[in-house]
Amino acid sequence: MATRTIIDLTDDLDGTPAQHTVRFSLEDTVYEIDLNSANRDKLTRALAPFAAAARQVRGGGTAPEAVRTETPVDPRAVREWARARGLDIPAKKRVPSHVVEEFRAAGN
Structure with a gap:
C-alpha cells in the first residue's frame, strides 16, 4: 500500500x-x-x-531560502510507484526529477 x-x-x-x-x-x-x-x-x-x-x-x-512552488512528494511513495512500474531508481539517493515528474503526471 x-x-x-x-x-x-x-x-x-x-x-x-x-x-x-x-x-x-x-x-x-x-x-x-x-x-x-x-x-x-x-x-x-x-x-x-x-x-x-x-x-x-x-x-x-x-540569501533567503527558495520558496517551494510545488507541493513536496513523499519519496517512499514515489519509489514504490516507480518500482511497481519497473523503473530502476536508487534506494537511498535522491529520486530523479524525471521520475517525480512522471509520478505527478500520473495524478499522484
Whole structure:
C-alpha cells in the first residue's frame, strides 16, 4: 500500500485555502505567511508605496531560502510507484526529477 502525503496551505489570515507563501522582512526580522491570492494582492498593494520609495538591498546578508512552488512528494511513495512500474531508481539517493515528474503526471 502506498502512502501519500498531502500538504494543504491555509491562509494565515482567514483560514481559507492558500496558494502562496510570501516572505517579507521588517526591521531585522524575516516573516513568512501563507495567503490566498486576494490576501496576497492586498499585502502587495499595501506595501507597494513603501517598496517604491525604498532602496533595494543586495548581497551582504544571507540569501533567503527558495520558496517551494510545488507541493513536496513523499519519496517512499514515489519509489514504490516507480518500482511497481519497473523503473530502476536508487534506494537511498535522491529520486530523479524525471521520475517525480512522471509520478505527478500520473495524478499522484
